[in-house]
Amino acid sequence: MNNRSSLFTRAAALLLVLFLYAPLIIVIKNSFNEAPFGLEWKGFTLKWYVKLWNDDLARSALKNSALLAIVSTTVSTILGTLLALGWSRASARWSKWISGLLYIPVCVPDIVMGVSLLLFYSMVRQWLGIFQLGLLTMILAHVTFQLPFVALVVRARLTGTDPAIVEAAEDLGANPWQRFLYVTFPLAVPGIAAGALLAFTLSLDDFVVSFFTSGPGSTTLPILIYSSIKRGLSPEINALSTLLIAASVIGTVFMALLEGEKLVKNSTPV
Amino acid sequence: MYSLLLNETVFLRIEGLRRNYGSVLALNSIDLTIQRGEFFSLLGPSGCGKTTLLRLIAGLDYPDAGQILLNGADLATQSADKRPINTVFQTYALFPHLTIYGNVAFGLRMRGVHKAEIKERVDRVMKLVEIESLASRKPNQLSGGQKQRVALARALVNEPQILLLDEPMAAIDLRLRKQLQTDLRALQQRLGITFIYVTHDQEEALLMSDRVAVMNAGRIEQIGAPRDIYERPQTEFVAGFLGSSNVLRGRRIHCNNQTFLECALGRLQLDLSSAGNNQNDAPIAVSIRAEQIQFTRNTTQPNSFTGKVTRIDYHGAITNLLLQIGNNKLLMSTKGNEGAELRTGFEVKVHLPSDALRVLTR
Amino acid sequence: MNTDSKRRERSALSTILSLLPGTTWLCLFMLAPLLVIVLISFCTRGDYGQVEHVFTFENYKRVAGYGTFGFDSVYPIILLRSIWLGACTVLLTAIAALPLAFVISKLPGKFRLLGLIIVVIPFWSNLLVRTFAWQMLLAPDSTLSRFAQWLHLVPSGTGLYPGSLAIYLCMVCDYLPFMILPVYASVEKLDWSLAEAAMDLGARGWPLFRHALLPQIRPGLLAGSALVFLPATGQFLIPDLLGGAKTVMLGNLLQQQFGQSRDWPFGSAIATLALLLLGAFLVLVRIVQGNRKVECE
Numbered sequence: 001m002n003n004r005s006s007l008f009t010r011a012a013a014l015l016l017v018l019f020l021y022a023p024l025i026i027v028i029k030n031s032f033n034e035a036p037f038g039l040e041w042k043g044f045t046l047k048w049y050v051k052l053w054n055d056d057l058a059r060s061a062l063k064n065s066a067l068l069a070i071v072s073t074t075v076s077t078i079l080g081t082l083l084a085l086g087w088s089r090a091s092a093r094w095s096k097w098i099s100g101l102l103y104i105p106v107c108v109p110d111i112v113m114g115v116s117l118l119l120f121y122s123m124v125r126q127w128l129g130i131f132q133l134g135l136l137t138m139i140l141a142h143v144t145f146q147l148p149f150v151a152l153v154v155r156a157r158l159t160g161t162d163p164a165i166v167e168a169a170e171d172l173g174a175n176p177w178q179r180f181l182y183v184t185f186p187l188a189v190p191g192i193a194a195g196a197l198l199a200f201t202l203s204l205d206d207f208v209v210s211f212f213t214s215g216p217g218s219t220t221l222p223i224l225i226y227s228s229i230k231r232g233l234s235p236e237i238n239a240l241s242t243l244l245i246a247a248s249v250i251g252t253v254f255m256a257l258l259e260g261e262k263l264v265k266n267s268t269p270v
Numbered sequence: 271m272y273s274l275l276l277n278e279t280v281f282l283r284i285e286g287l288r289r290n291y292g293s294v295l296a297l298n299s300i301d302l303t304i305q306r307g308e309f310f311s312l313l314g315p316s317g318c319g320k321t322t323l324l325r326l327i328a329g330l331d332y333p334d335a336g337q338i339l340l341n342g343a344d345l346a347t348q349s350a351d352k353r354p355i356n357t358v359f360q361t362y363a364l365f366p367h368l369t370i371y372g373n374v375a376f377g378l379r380m381r382g383v384h385k386a387e388i389k390e391r392v393d394r395v396m397k398l399v400e401i402e403s404l405a406s407r408k409p410n411q412l413s414g415g416q417k418q419r420v421a422l423a424r425a426l427v428n429e430p431q432i433l434l435l436d437e438p439m440a441a442i443d444l445r446l447r448k449q450l451q452t453d454l455r456a457l458q459q460r461l462g463i464t465f466i467y468v469t470h471d472q473e474e475a476l477l478m479s480d481r482v483a484v485m486n487a488g489r490i491e492q493i494g495a496p497r498d499i500y501e502r503p504q505t506e507f508v509a510g511f512l513g514s515s516n517v518l519r520g521r522r523i524h525c526n527n528q529t530f531l532e533c534a535l536g537r538l539q540l541d542l543s544s545a546g547n548n549q550n551d552a553p554i555a556v557s558i559r560a561e562q563i564q565f566t567r568n569t570t571q572p573n574s575f576t577g578k579v580t581r582i583d584y585h586g587a588i589t590n591l592l593l594q595i596g597n598n599k600l601l602m603s604t605k606g607n608e609g610a611e612l613r614t615g616f617e618v619k620v621h622l623p624s625d626a627l628r629v630l631t632r
Numbered sequence: 633m634n635t636d637s638k639r640r641e642r643s644a645l646s647t648i649l650s651l652l653p654g655t656t657w658l659c660l661f662m663l664a665p666l667l668v669i670v671l672i673s674f675c676t677r678g679d680y681g682q683v684e685h686v687f688t689f690e691n692y693k694r695v696a697g698y699g700t701f702g703f704d705s706v707y708p709i710i711l712l713r714s715i716w717l718g719a720c721t722v723l724l725t726a727i728a729a730l731p732l733a734f735v736i737s738k739l740p741g742k743f744r745l746l747g748l749i750i751v752v753i754p755f756w757s758n759l760l761v762r763t764f765a766w767q768m769l770l771a772p773d774s775t776l777s778r779f780a781q782w783l784h785l786v787p788s789g790t791g792l793y794p795g796s797l798a799i800y801l802c803m804v805c806d807y808l809p810f811m812i813l814p815v816y817a818s819v820e821k822l823d824w825s826l827a828e829a830a831m832d833l834g835a836r837g838w839p840l841f842r843h844a845l846l847p848q849i850r851p852g853l854l855a856g857s858a859l860v861f862l863p864a865t866g867q868f869l870i871p872d873l874l875g876g877a878k879t880v881m882l883g884n885l886l887q888q889q890f891g892q893s894r895d896w897p898f899g900s901a902i903a904t905l906a907l908l909l910l911g912a913f914l915v916l917v918r919i920v921q922g923n924r925k926v927e928c929e
Binding site: 162164165167168169170172174175178182183186187 | 350355357359363377381424428
Binding site for chain 3: 009010012013016017019020021022023024026027030039040079080082083085086087089090098101102104105107108109110111112113115116117118119120123140141143144147148151176201205207208212222225226229237241244245248249251252253256
């Protein structure tokens with residue numbers, strides 16, 4: 001009997017999955033709905049997507065979001081990979097400190113992180129005149145919360161490989177640089193790719209930290225959505241949201257294909 | 271193909287080698303010489319330091335004291351990537367992201383050997399270990415035996431002066447192991463490369479090696495030819511580790527130009543050649559292999575005793591009998607049908623030949 | 633040995649060099665801002681919203697309820713309400729995660745990862761989008777609201793949004809994946825023979841679960857609780873978009889201080905308290921985990 005779950009358990013699970021997907025379904029459905037408001041189906045249309053495409057605000061928000069995500073992902077992937085490489089070789093004592101440092105941004109609620117950066121930028125601005133709120137301050141903030149995730153994913157990959165493999169390379173005459181170039185790095189690539197994808201998705205989806213560190217002219221898609229919801233609904237938001245959902249789903253599926261099992265197995269950090 | 275650089279027979283010399291991890295002494299003053307072209311085994315239980323010694327020779331770890339001299343030159347100044355020594359790892363440690371060809375070619379590529387030469391040498395060594403057909407596969411598509419061959423080819427292609435093998439049979443199932451052992455020995459004899467082979471399997475070490483060093487707790491207990499260490503164990507550890515032996519403790523008695531062991535069994539006559547020159551009345555230990563104990567009819571003969579069979583373990587080719595003699599237990603092995611009629615509780619008369627009694631140094 | 637120490641030195645140097653950029657970055661943009669927050673929380677707000685470097689405990693007194701005009705329970709209540717919301721979310725997600733984790737772990741091998749992906753995908757879509765969707769799902773003319781009206785849970789013509797129920801629904805939906813992943817990790821490793829032994833001894837239902845299965849799942853539940861409680865307590869978007877004036881949480885209070893009210897020192901004091909709360913919670917989790925380990929040995 002233990003090979004099958006009970007009927008009740010399976011029904012509950014199915015209901016929960018429905019519950020998880022209901023919001024997505026409603027948004028996607030409404031993005032194709034002729035009716036601008038309400039849930040009633042009034043016929044299929046793509047006009048909200050057309051309207052969105054012609055909306056200057058949405059276009060500049062998309063540009064900002066893309067720029068922010070690409071730059072911050074690049075920086076955090078490089079820094080995070082380096083950090084993971086050093087971390088995997090550090091002594092047990094140092095390793096403890098490093099993991100402590102990395103878990104701070106993971107544990108601190110994003111709103112506390114957002115306001116602390118807002119304050120920090122304003123302090124530095126008073127003294128040095130730099131850090132005007134805008135895309136740059138957002139990039140710095142995003143790298144900060146992406147970095148630990150990249151480092152954790154890459155390190156999981158590095159520690160998962162047999163240390164004898166790098167020793168074998170040394171034994172076969174590879175100098176330290178060759179060992180890195182021909183063995184350590186190629187073996188870490190799937191982890192680095194998964195980490196980068198995770199970082200990209202985190203950046204694209206972030207609202208709270210962006211909200212506090214953005215300035216005039218650096219509106220991103222989530223900020224645009226937030227202000228639209230606050231102002232009262234504009235039906236294009238459904239279309240925009242649908243596009244964001246599609247982007248996230250594609251990203252997640254890729255990541256799962258790359259490092260899925262490892263991520264699940266390493267998801268109990270505390 | 272494998273040029274000889276020097277004609278001296280002592281090839282690798284290890285002197286006073288010591289390695290400790292924190293307070294744990296992994297290797298304790300190891301002295302060892304290995305001849306050119308020798309198949310040399312390091313045999314011992316897990317944790318005895320044999321793998322540590324191998325890693326020190328490879329350069330993957332460094333000693334806290336002592337020297338490793340290859341052809342008279344100290345290796346301490348060379349890191350692993352500079353030493354003319356290659357290793358077959360226990361897990362084989364094949365590069366999962368490279369093809370079999372890429373794996374075998376790796377060492378030559380790192381040394382900047384010309385492409386055409388790499389091709390030629392890789393092809394040759396892959397043919398040698400019969401893996402030509404696997405060239406374009408990835409390591410995770412191979413069986414254990416195939417992986418072992420790849421690891422072997424990957425090391426041999428560099429034409430090392432010494433090949434180190436760290437328990438290469440551990441991941442091979444028992445049926446295949448016998449075949450691979452003889453193959454490996456044949457290969458070594460054909461190439462004439464010095465092999466240093468780490469194993470915890472005594473049978474394997476005895477079968478393949480020219481010489482064996484038995485290690486225990488970071489020390490070398492005994493070095494010698496397989497027959498030597500099996501038949502003439504010098505220490506209690508070696509006697510117990512190889513095959514099954516009985517160790518008898520007592521005092522050395524010398525009278526009438528003969529040497530005896532005075533122990534709980536009674537007085538045992540020792541062979542003069544093996545009796546050593548301990549002082550009279552000194553405490554000594556003597557070992558005798560289970561299979562060297564013989565049945566006898568004549569209890570008046572010296573070194574003969576009457577015992578009771580308390581257990582019979584049938585192993586097919588041999589049968590082990592546990593005998594109770596007075597308060598002492600003695601393990602005896604019989605071959606074939608010898609003693610097939612015995613049952614527990616039977617009384618038997620046994621003889622301990624004095625030339626089978628070995629005085630242990632430790 | 634000479635080469636040995638040289639080699640170790642070189643390896644230590646390259647380790648430090650690769651660690652340096654990332655750790656420096658985190659110190660600069662994570663630790664320094666948190667330190668600034670703590671420092672500012674002891675400063676005074678100027679008349680125009682600027683920060684004046686005058687040392688005071690005033691901000692903490694205000695959070696505790698002792699403001700300029702005597703005792704006022706509004707801030708302590710907000711604090712407690714946030715903790716309550718976090719705790720409820722933990723409980724609800726735990727209840728929901730268990731059946732899902734069991735069902736997924738019973739799937740044939742290759743479908744398990746697929747099952748997990750299906751559960752996690754909604755989580756990767758934007759939180760804003762999902763919150764916005766719940767606004768629509770719980771609007772007065774939605775099926776759920778009509779059902780609630782029919783049951784007379786709410787007056788006819790009104791929706792379930794805005795209100796507490798909307799917040800809880802959305803919170804569970806959002807934080808379920810955080811709970812499922814660690815719970816699944818321990819469910820997958822479950823030793824079912826213990827359950828079989830318990831059934832042989834006549835245990836059924838709750839006692840069976842409580843004695844044979846729960847102890848094995850506890851580490852996953854504990855890790856999941858930490859992962860859910862921390863962000864749930866600090867959540868500001870969901871109460872902001874789905875709640876009304878009666879559902880102000882820690883996050884909203886913080887946002888107010890750094891937004892409309894522009895009272896940075898008071899906001900900093902709230903943030904510092906939130907950090908302390910978080911630290912205390914993590915210590916608590918550690919202690920509980922530690923005790924379990926001791927019991928097991």
